[in-house]
Amino acid sequence: MATIGVVIETESGRVKETNFGVVTAARGGGANTVLAILLDGSAEEAKAALSPYGVHKIVPLSAAGADLTQSPDLRARALAAAVEPLGLKVLLGLATAPGRDLFARLAAYLKLPLASDCVSVDIAAQTVRKSHFSGKTIATLRLKSNVMLCALRPNAVEAAPAPASPEIAPLAVTVQDPGRVRVLEVKQAPGGKIDLAEANVIITGGRPIGAADNYKILEECARVLGGAVGASRAAVDAGFAPHSMQVGQTGKTVSPKLYIGCGLSGSVQHFAGMKTSKVIVAINTDKDAPIFEKSDYGIIGDLFEVLPALTEALKESQK
Amino acid sequence: MKIYVCVKHVPDTAANIKTVGANGFDDANCKFIINPYDEYAIEQAVRLTESQGGEAVVVTVGKAAAMATLRSALAMGPQRGILVTIPDQFLDSDITSQALKAAIEKDGKPDLIFTGKGAVDTEGFQTAYRLAEAMQLPVVNEILKMELRDGKAVVEREIGGGSREVLEVALPCVLGATKGLNEPRYPKFPDIMKAKKKEVKQLTLADLGLSAAAAQTELVQLEKVPDRTAAKVLPGPVREAVRELVRILKQDEKVI
Numbered sequence: 001m002a003t004i005g006v007v008i009e010t011e012s013g014r015v016k017e018t019n020f021g022v023v024t025a026a027r028g029g030g031a032n033t034v035l036a037i038l039l040d041g042s043a044e045e046a047k048a049a050l051s052p053y054g055v056h057k058i059v060p061l062s063a064a065g066a067d068l069t070q071s072p073d074l075r076a077r078a079l080a081a082a083v084e085p086l087g088l089k090v091l092l093g094l095a096t097a098p099g100r101d102l103f104a105r106l107a108a109y110l111k112l113p114l115a116s117d118c119v120s121v122d123i124a125a126q127t128v129r130k131s132h133f134s135g136k137t138i139a140t141l142r143l144k145s146n147v148m149l150c151a152l153r154p155n156a157v158e159a160a161p162a163p164a165s166p167e168i169a170p171l172a173v174t175v176q177d178p179g180r181v182r183v184l185e186v187k188q189a190p191g192g193k194i195d196l197a198e199a200n201v202i203i204t205g206g207r208p209i210g211a212a213d214n215y216k217i218l219e220e221c222a223r224v225l226g227g228a229v230g231a232s233r234a235a236v237d238a239g240f241a242p243h244s245m246q247v248g249q250t251g252k253t254v255s256p257k258l259y260i261g262c263g264l265s266g267s268v269q270h271f272a273g274m275k276t277s278k279v280i281v282a283i284n285t286d287k288d289a290p291i292f293e294k295s296d297y298g299i300i301g302d303l304f305e306v307l308p309a310l311t312e313a314l315k316e317s318q319k
Numbered sequence: 320m321k322i323y324v325c326v327k328h329v330p331d332t333a334a335n336i337k338t339v340g341a342n343g344f345d346d347a348n349c350k351f352i353i354n355p356y357d358e359y360a361i362e363q364a365v366r367l368t369e370s371q372g373g374e375a376v377v378v379t380v381g382k383a384a385a386m387a388t389l390r391s392a393l394a395m396g397p398q399r400g401i402l403v404t405i406p407d408q409f410l411d412s413d414i415t416s417q418a419l420k421a422a423i424e425k426d427g428k429p430d431l432i433f434t435g436k437g438a439v440d441t442e443g444f445q446t447a448y449r450l451a452e453a454m455q456l457p458v459v460n461e462i463l464k465m466e467l468r469d470g471k472a473v474v475e476r477e478i479g480g481g482s483r484e485v486l487e488v489a490l491p492c493v494l495g496a497t498k499g500l501n502e503p504r505y506p507k508f509p510d511i512m513k514a515k516k517k518e519v520k521q522l523t524l525a526d527l528g529l530s531a532a533a534a535q536t537e538l539v540q541l542e543k544v545p546d547r548t549a550a551k552v553l554p555g556p557v558r559e560a561v562r563e564l565v566r567i568l569k570q571d572e573k574v575i
Contacts, residue, residue, distance in 0.1 A: 011480075073457070097479050101460060104445040108452035111413070113535040116444045132541060133336045134439055137344070140540040180457030182487045184473070189481030197479065201575065225575055243463070243499045244481040249332055249439065250355060250498040257574040268333050272439075275544070279572050281564065282550055291550075297567065298550035299560045310561040314575075317565050 002123060003033045005059075005086060007079065007093035007102065008050070010041040011195075015049035018094055018198045020159030022152050023053040026092050027162060028123045035059050035086060036166070039068055039075055043168045054162030059086065063175045072098075074177045076105035081173035083110070083147060090123055095151035096197055103151045114149040115141050117253065119156040119276060123148070134249060134272030154198045155255045156276065189244070194228040196245065201227030201258045202274070204247055207234035208263035208285075208303060215241060217304065218262065221311040224318070230254070232264055248273035262303040266291025283307070320373035320430040322364040323423050325450070326392045327354040328385030329440040342538045346382075346408055353388050356435025358395070358503040359496035363465065364433050365396035366501065371467075374398040376426065380405060380418045386519070393514035394506035400519040401426060403527065409441065411534035414524075416449035421527035424454075426520070429491050431472070436461045436497040451493040459486050460495030 004026040009016050019036075026034045036050050038060045047058050062068075063078045079102070083091065091106070093099045095117040107114035115121075118128040119138070128150055132139040143149075196202060203218045203225075218229045231241035233248055247254055249269035259277035263284060264270060271294060274280070282295040283306050292298045299306055330336060330349045337345040353361070364375040375397035379389045382405060389400045403418045410418075423429055432451075437444040437460075444460070451458030463483075464475035472488045488494070506514070524530060553560040553567075568575045 097461065097477055100444050104448040104460070105452075105458075107445055108416075108448040111452075113411075113413070114443075114445055115536070117442060127539060131442055131544075132440060133330060133344075134332050134442075136336045136544060137338060138542050138544055139342075139441075139538055140542075142537040142539050144535050144537060178457070180489045180492070181459060183484055184487050185485040186478070187475075187483040187485065189483075195480040242481065244477055246498075258568060258572075272332065275546075279568065279574050280547065280550075281568075287552075292552065293549050294547050295550040296547060296572075297564060298552040299557070299564065300552060301557050301560070305557055306561060309557050310564065313558075313561045313565045317569065 001031060001033060002089035003035065003087050004123065005035045005037050005088040005091045007091065008036050008038050008046060009094050009096060009099060013041045015041065015046050016198065018154040020053045021155060021157040022092050022094060023050060023055055024160045025121050025152060025157045027054050032123060037061055037082065047166055047168060051166055052161050052163050053159060054164045055166045056164060058166050058168045060168065060170045062170065062172050064172055066175055066177060070183055071177055071181050072101055072105060073181050074175060076102055076109055077175040078173055079106050080109050081175055082171055085171060088147060090148045090150065092121065093151050095153050096195065099151050103149055107149050112145050112147055112149050113143040115143060116151045117153050118150050119153055121150050121152065134269070135275045153253065153255050155200065196228050196230055196247065196252050197254055199228035200256050201225040202230050202254055202256045203227060203260045204230035204232060204262065204264060205235060205303065206232040206263035207238060209235055209240055212240045217307045221307055221314065224311055224314045232270055261291060262307060264291050265289055266294055320367060320371050321427055322367060322373065322375045322431045322433065323429045324360050324364045324375060324377050324397060325419050325432065325434040326357045326361065326377050326379050326389065327438045328379060328381035328388035329354045329438055332439055338541050338543055342541045344541060351384065351388055353391055354435050354438045356437060356497055359498065359500045360433035360435050361392055361395045361397065362501045362503040363496055376401065378419055378422050380410065380415050382408060389519060390514050393517045394511045395504055399517050401522065402519055403522045403524065405524055405531065409538055410531055411536050412443045412446045413449055414529060414531060414534060416446050416453055417529055418524060418527055419450050420453045421529065422522060431491055432493045434493065434495045436495045447493050447495040456492050457488045458493040459488055461497045462494050463497055463499030465494065465500065
């Protein structure tokens with residue numbers, strides 16, 4: 001029985017749903033003690049959100065006299081200082097932009113091996129599975145260390161309920177801020193959009209979308225599904241969408257339950273960013289587009305016709 | 320300014336990867352390129368030396384064949400290069416960062432070090448951080464905007480959902496570049512010819528007092544991920560096809 005820490009990510013103080021899969025991985029089928037480590041947010045709310053998934057303890061982490069939001073270095077050092085007092089054998093988290101950053105800082109600081117963006121973890125064997133070569137191969141890595149650090153791709157491990165009643169056990173550590181990196185400002189995106197990397201459903205529009213304004217056809221459908229909208233590299237390079245929406249090699253890597261690609265050719269680089277999606281649906285006017293060779297379902301048709309019809313059909317099905 | 324740019328020699332993202340044995344791949348018959356994110360790093364370093372003076376030096380840790388990639392990087396404008404040769408494509412990120420540190424410190428005193436945000440072969444996303452920690456320098460990765468202000472770097476990075484964080488970093492520092500930072504140039508023929516004559520120092524891990532045997536991660540297995548087979552195309556007029564799709568996604572796949 002090992003003690004596993006899970007770094008919990010919050011969004012405006014709320015525990016993100018993608019944490020539940022990480023907690024499920026940490027349980028290792030019930031063999032482990034799971035500590036949920038909070039760097040921000042309310043412990044009571046975290047307890048309510050996480051107890052259905054088998055967390056044994058909620059550990060709000062604080063550093064005397066230091067504001068952890070002010071520096072990523074400081075957050076990493078606070079976590080590093082918590083590893084020993086908590087007796088952690090493994091520390092898991094999410095491979096989101098902030099999660100990847102935090103774990104890499106922590107690994108460098110503690111000189112421990114780290115596996116980032118893993119699709120699964122075997123705690124007993126100290127191994128992980130993760131993509132190598134843009135999703136074309138899967139590597140199994142063994143981490144040879146006393147403490148194992150692993151950031152999991154959001155949605156890669158499905159959350160499974162295991163109700164528990166965790167206690168709240170705060171931990172205060174002492175850290176020194178080297179003061180070399182300082183957050184000056186956070187520019188919030190308008191409208192509080194769902195982060196692409198964490199969405200359960202993603203609808204992506206390629207070059208044939210033709211104009212930035214036309215993404216609203218996809219947005220309407222995404223709204224009905226509670227999903228997010230992405231763009232291909234070609235669409236981003238044509239100026240139809242910002243880079244923050246790009247899925248693929250030089251954009252985001254996503255793993256939603258449902259990925260709907262509209263007007264995509266199906267390049268290797270695009271698939272590098274989404275091939276671990278559970279179900280892939282392709283919509284394209286060209287019946288010979290390579291994407292139909294690599295998807296689960298296809299509709300041959302114009303996205304400007306198919307998407308509105310799909311939105312309608314979804315609304316109907318929800319009645 | 321003296322700027323070092325760390326560049327990795329990686330298989331082309333479009334290349335077919337043929338696995339060999341339990342944990343190897345056929346790299347002899349595979350086209351290699353500059354790690355795509357490193358192109359943004361090279362471009363940023365070259366632009367800074369063009370505007371501020373000084374030199375940009377490319378540092379590569381890779382197999383002997385990485386010389387070709389290093390030359391491609393030099394064709395984008397840096398003045399010279401350093402190649403630390405290793406026997407295998409895969410090297411623990413901790414040892415890679417120690418090799419980069421030793422090669423840089425042996426060569427000069429950096430004002431700035433650039434890397435790409437990560438490498439597209441092993442996708443580890445950590446070498447920049449380990450390099451910074453080893454050199455006791457601050458680090459910010461995945462930057463898509465940067466400027467120098469009063470001897471400090473002010474950088475922007477995305478933190479999810481399109482939101483961005485603006486950070487101030489003291490120099491010298493390590494910065495990991497990503498798409499959006501700039502538009503990397505395409506070298507012209509004369510640049511490629513000139514790059515062939517640029518100075519490249521060659522070192523081995525042993526020259527730097529390092530060994531790959533100290534790795535803390537072990538690649539146990541490398542497996543091909545099978546592509547999906549051809550999609551089930553839903554026939555009929557659009558209205559019927561989308562209705563059938565919704566039924567499948569709800570009842571069969573249970574994803575909505």
